Amino acid sequence: MTAIQTPQFLNQRAQHRLAAVVKSRADLRVEAHAYDNCQVVDFGVRCAGGLEAGLQLAAVCMSDLAEIQLTPAAGELLLPQVSVRTDFPVAACLSSQYAGWKIATDSFFAMGSGPMRAVARREDLFRHLPESEDNTLAVGILEAGSLPDESVIARIRSSLPHDCTLELAVAPTASQAGHIQVVARSLETALHKLHELNFPLDAIISGCGSAPLPPTTADDLTGIGRTNDAILYGGVVSLWVRCSDDLLSVIGPRVPSCSSTSHGRTFLELFREAGHDFYALDAALFSPAVVQFHNLETGRSFRYGSLTPDLLIRSFGL
Numbered sequence: 001m002t003a004i005q006t007p008q009f010l011n012q013r014a015q016h017r018l019a020a021v022v023k024s025r026a027d028l029r030v031e032a033h034a035y036d037n038c039q040v041v042d043f044g045v046r047c048a049g050g051l052e053a054g055l056q057l058a059a060v061c062m063s064d065l066a067e068i069q070l071t072p073a074a075g076e077l078l079l080p081q082v083s084v085r086t087d088f089p090v091a092a093c094l095s096s097q098y099a100g101w102k103i104a105t106d107s108f109f110a111m112g113s114g115p116m117r118a119v120a121r122r123e124d125l126f127r128h129l130p131e132s133e134d135n136t137l138a139v140g141i142l143e144a145g146s147l148p149d150e151s152v153i154a155r156i157r158s159s160l161p162h163d164c165t166l167e168l169a170v171a172p173t174a175s176q177a178g179h180i181q182v183v184a185r186s187l188e189t190a191l192h193k194l195h196e197l198n199f200p201l202d203a204i205i206s207g208c209g210s211a212p213l214p215p216t217t218a219d220d221l222t223g224i225g226r227t228n229d230a231i232l233y234g235g236v237v238s239l240w241v242r243c244s245d246d247l248l249s250v251i252g253p254r255v256p257s258c259s260s261t262s263h264g265r266t267f268l269e270l271f272r273e274a275g276h277d278f279y280a281l282d283a284a285l286f287s288p289a290v291v292q293f294h295n296l297e298t299g300r301s302f303r304y305g306s307l308t309p310d311l312l313i314r315s316f317g318l
Helices: 010-023 051-061 089-097 116-120 124-128 150-157 176-183 186-196 220-234 245-254 267-273 309-316
Strands: 031-034 038-042 067-074 079-086 101-104 109-113 137-143 165-171 204-212 236-241 290-295 301-305
Touching (some): 010 089, 051 067, 051 137, 089 116, 089 204, 101 116, 137 176, 150 165, 165 176, 186 204, 245 290, 245 301
Parallel strands (some): 038 165, 137 165
16 A cells, blocks of 8 residues: 655645735735734634635635535535545644644633644644644634734744744634634544544545535624534535455444434534533534545445434524
């Protein structure tokens, strides 16, 4: 079997896409703010943003290693789908997109994602991922309802090399861009779940995923509920892998969201019961509704999970 090449310089790739966004900021309805030691690009806090801004934000979050599109409405919901595909799923999803960095001060909270995580390497996850960065640049995405101030930037910088250039992109969950960047995580949730199940990451060759884009909400809390439900109950992921069929038969049923005892309830209901703490929720829930494996070694395919459109209709207020 030919070894899969691991992309290098994820932050440079992300910064290249973010620079193009800043250059087209008027058309994308985004704004760039210059701090003394950091550029912050606003995708929907104080500006309008939009659908294209959301697609660009998701691309930055995945280090520009994935193609992200809005595809026509499908299924019972008649909502557009956020579709993602990549030939570098581990780097794009786990080293970059996974929101594994909680950033909090007395007056600010954000879920941090993007390839800046691959520079900081704060999470246990990075013990299982190759080092890919030269540590001169860090690009991060903050899911937050306000722009970071100097104290927040200093908090992030404290986990980075002292001479590392920092650039941040920010969007509230309730914004158009925020909705898209969260729903674009269908593939990422499958990758993270597989890692938690000790599936060999080097066996994952390519991946694609899709999930319905919910109606945009007026508040972040409802937005968090709808965007997560879109993946948990409407997300479909396909993975091309090289491994034994026996391994897929054992691990496959444990991957989709229906493997969780919390499955069948809206995310907003569960989130409120958990005191608005993501980390207090059952980790087994965070995965797509349906996961399909296509084994390149044997030519066999495996499908696990099912869609729950009735719950999505209730969650989305349709």
